[in-house]
Amino acid sequence: MSKPIKKIIIAGGGTAGWMTAAALSKLMGDSLDITLVESEQIGTVGVGEATIPTLIFFHRLLGIDEAEFLTATQATYKLGIRFENWRRVGHQYLHGFGVTGRDCWACGFQHFWLRARQLGIAGDFGEYCLERRAAEAGKFSHLPNNGLNYAFHFDASLYAKFLRQFSGRHGAKRVEGKIDQVKVNPDNGHISSLKLDNGDELDGDFFIDCTGMRALLIEKTLHTGFESWSHWLPCDGAVAVQTEAVEPPRPYTRSIARESAWQWRIPLQHRVGNGLVFASSYQSDDAACHQLAENIAGVPLTDPRLIKFQTGRRRKQWHKNCLAVGLSSGFLEPLESTSIHLIQQNIVRFLRLFPHREISQVAVDTFNREAEFDMERIRDFIILHYKVTERDDTEFWRYCRNMRIPDTLSAKIDLFRETGHVNRDGNELFVDSWQQVMFGQGLVPERYHPLVDVMSEEELRGFIQQVSQQIDGSMSQLKDHHEYLMDTLQKKAVAGVGALS
Numbered sequence: 001m002s003k004p005i006k007k008i009i010i011a012g013g014g015t016a017g018w019m020t021a022a023a024l025s026k027l028m029g030d031s032l033d034i035t036l037v038e039s040e041q042i043g044t045v046g047v048g049e050a051t052i053p054t055l056i057f058f059h060r061l062l063g064i065d066e067a068e069f070l071t072a073t074q075a076t077y078k079l080g081i082r083f084e085n086w087r088r089v090g091h092q093y094l095h096g097f098g099v100t101g102r103d104c105w106a107c108g109f110q111h112f113w114l115r116a117r118q119l120g121i122a123g124d125f126g127e128y129c130l131e132r133r134a135a136e137a138g139k140f141s142h143l144p145n146n147g148l149n150y151a152f153h154f155d156a157s158l159y160a161k162f163l164r165q166f167s168g169r170h171g172a173k174r175v176e177g178k179i180d181q182v183k184v185n186p187d188n189g190h191i192s193s194l195k196l197d198n199g200d201e202l203d204g205d206f207f208i209d210c211t212g213m214r215a216l217l218i219e220k221t222l223h224t225g226f227e228s229w230s231h232w233l234p235c236d237g238a239v240a241v242q243t244e245a246v247e248p249p250r251p252y253t254r255s256i257a258r259e260s261a262w263q264w265r266i267p268l269q270h271r272v273g274n275g276l277v278f279a280s281s282y283q284s285d286d287a288a289c290h291q292l293a294e295n296i297a298g299v300p301l302t303d304p305r306l307i308k309f310q311t312g313r314r315r316k317q318w319h320k321n322c323l324a325v326g327l328s329s330g331f332l333e334p335l336e337s338t339s340i341h342l343i344q345q346n347i348v349r350f351l352r353l354f355p356h357r358e359i360s361q362v363a364v365d366t367f368n369r370e371a372e373f374d375m376e377r378i379r380d381f382i383i384l385h386y387k388v389t390e391r392d393d394t395e396f397w398r399y400c401r402n403m404r405i406p407d408t409l410s411a412k413i414d415l416f417r418e419t420g421h422v423n424r425d426g427n428e429l430f431v432d433s434w435q436q437v438m439f440g441q442g443l444v445p446e447r448y449h450p451l452v453d454v455m456s457e458e459e460l461r462g463f464i465q466q467v468s469q470q471i472d473g474s475m476s477q478l479k480d481h482h483e484y485l486m487d488t489l490q491k492k493a494v495a496g497v498g499a500l501s
Ligand code: FAD
Pocket: 011, 012, 013, 014, 015, 016, 017, 037, 038, 039, 040, 042, 043, 044, 045, 046, 047, 048, 049, 050, 051, 156, 177, 178, 179, 180, 210, 211, 212, 213, 214, 216, 238, 275, 307, 309, 325, 326, 327, 328, 334, 337, 338, 339, 340, 341, 343
């Protein structure tokens, strides 16, 4: 039987480590002794600057003031991702963070839209999504009743610094040092302490592995195993560079498909984050660096940084008295900015199943099953972008088009193609996004729901117009994104930082 958990050691101080320290210290700091160890000499992965709307819930849970966060991390608002050249070269669509149109009880808006489109009385599918329209128009505002879904782009190193200060105020301790050895109790196989290069030893009841791709505790020590997904997601490298901004920040991430790669552009207040995610079987490191350098807009502020990765999941994200959070738990490439979401999912799931008295194997198994489900569904969504494409101009795209895909994804694609329906599997993260990306990538259902034919053409026209007018009404309340952001920061500056969260 394990002993009560009082002393928590967090190994690693990247985004994962500091998000974990912030949540545990704020929510359970009174009953826990929390120490984070990190090594400046090793540093962090240095990327991971685009998020999805769930981050707002994490910040609310912690009581983080949004304007304070925006100021501290040079953040901008994000309403979606624009996919350029993904369906075919020259084509683009925007995956916006909101619902498209209005569903009725029996069938989704896409069925009404499909018929209206056939009749020539509807515009593009995306025109009926407020967030997509706002993003394209460069607009933003907070609307009443959370009427506009949004996320952020932020500077990853400033975010870690911000959360480090936050965690410190809530009692988390920080230790600087390089972990040299992870000691294990031979009686039960639990981790007992971390030995640092200066000879210090940190003992604890529970250890959270946030050491990034090194996975020092969960893999190098506990050998929990890794399931590779590289046959479905062949990209295995990235080169990243920061540049000066050459235009006001757009409220969306750009994802531009290239011959054997794709490029991101993430606009912050003070600079732009750029990167090229590529498959090394099709493109060398040098060629990737060269391609990125050829396609950046502003003056580079940093040297290109090469990052190698493997997509897949750790077979057990919680094992014995060790939990993996962040890159140590596995990695899905950043196409839909989902890694930070998975960090917060693991943190919140751990808090719900927190082993107060002892580590329950049922809780551990539940955690691992749920974490696996989350990752697999997001994995399928990301594979969709590669698989459903008209591109066949390079070997890379021909591989993607023809590759076998997971059965779960095949079923989703077939269901949509044959019936126009998207099934939400359990509690999976993406719902409306599936339709936006399926339509965006060129997948068109063979038929729409027969219920739609109950409406006359006039009624259908009226319904589609109503949806449009509602979006027009919301659009008229939005401001220019950059001006709104500057205004928010200015108001915060005038009010002073105030009571820190
Ligand atoms: P790291 O940042 O690598 O931190 C590891 C920490 O462990 C560091 O503090 C390091 O010093 C410490 N450490 C390691 N070994 C030792 C040791 N021996 N002793 C002491 N300390 C040690 N996610 C998104 O949500 N959106 C994105 O847009 C996005 N883009 C990405 C682009 C790329 C190319 C990649 C590779 C990832 C991207 N991600 C993105 C993922 C995101 O970057 C990570 O999920 C996030 O940064 C968390 O990383 P981490 O904290 O797990 O690891």
